[in-house]
Amino acid sequence: MDAWLGGAADQLMGQIASAKIPLSRMISPQLYWVMSGDEFTLDINNPDAPKVLVVGNNPDRQNIYGAALGxxxxxxxxxxxKKGQLKSSVVxxxxxxxxxxxxxxxxxxxxxxxxAVLLGFQDFSQLTRDYGDKEAKVVMNxxxxxxxxxxxxxxxxxxxxRFGKVLQKRQSMTINRNDKSTSISTQMDSLIPPSKISNLTQGMFVGAIxxxxxxxxEQKIFHCEIVVDNAKVAAETKAYQSIPVITDFTDENGVNRMKDMIKENYDRIKEETKQIVAEELQRIKDDPALAHLLQQGE
Structure with a gap:
């Protein structure tokens, strides 16, 4: 507003143009459909209405959908x-x-x-790259x-x-022409050395709890193989329940109208946006204290 009142319209136009580029990439009928509905609330651990919410990103449009997911x-x-809610997990x-x-x-x-918060990623360097050094360190620590x-x-x-060090015994033996000597010493060494972590095979894990x-x-640090019971996994998978249908796009004649309904919702939002802009411009125009903000002819 200060720049506008100061006559720096060209500067504002440049900033608005820069903001339009990433915003224009988010113009998607499918995204409009998802973000405009009110089928459920986001308080997933509400005792009166608990729910499971699953969202996923599209690798081809990662930067676009990442903003919406964020x-x-x-x-x-x-x-x-908050206090007084059900146990929940963010995975x-x-x-x-x-x-x-x-x-x-x-x-x-x-x-x-x-x-409970469960985070999965490939490497700490990814976290540092995308979240910054300070926030990444807070998360890691x-x-x-x-x-x-x-x-x-x-x-x-x-x-x-992080796994720390442990006091380890070392034995060295010296053999020469005349005799043999053995010495034993103690030294603080890494409990799980970086070289061992770098060469773990599939199924082998290290960690701390x-x-x-x-x-x-008592045993907080581990280095072990996690054995998967395939029979139990198969039985659990077989018992999965079908995901309930929130919105049925089929009409009374059995025709799938998903594309048409999504397009209608997209057009409706665009028209409502235009109406909001028109109403705000009229409100500013009718207010003597704000009318000077509009250019002549608006």
Missing amino acids: LYNSRIVKLIN IDELPTIYFKGLDNLIATARSNKV TVGNIFSGQVVGETAKTLSD ADNFDERI
Whole structure:
């Protein structure tokens, strides 16, 4: 507003044009359909209406849908991180593909509100690249449980440092022409060296877990193979229930009108937006204190 009143219209036009480019990429009838509905609320751990919400990104439009998913995530965090709600979990796979505002605060405070946060990504360097060095460090240092497969470089070193060191005995033997001598010494060495983390095979994991005050865990650091019971997994998969249909696009004649309904919703939103703009311009025009903000002819 200051730039407008100061006559810097050209500067404003440049800024608006820069904002239009990423916003124009989000113009999608499908995205309009998803974000304009009100079939359910985002308080997924509401005792009166618990729900499971699953959202996914499109690799071909990652930057576009990432903004929409980030908006949902930010809102969900505020709604679920409260007292008196059901136990819930926020599970995010391939975390660097979306920006999750408030993630560091959620990890730090959600446990007391019975919210478990599970983050999945390939390497710490991805987190640093997409979230920045400061926020990435907060996330890495505040999580209580870590499960890791094969990683290399700085990530392997970071994990090794987190697992700590242990006092280990070393025995050396010296043999010469006349006699043989043996010496034993102790030294603090990494419990799980970076070289071992860098060469884990499939199914092998290292990690650390946190305990509770009244549920002590003696062995917090592990290096083991996780065995998958394929029979149980198959039985569980077979018992899956069908996902309920929220919106049925089939008309009374059995014709699928999904494309038509999505297009109608898209056109409706565009018309409503034009109407809002027209009403606001008229309101400003009718207000003597604001009328000077409009250019002549508007």
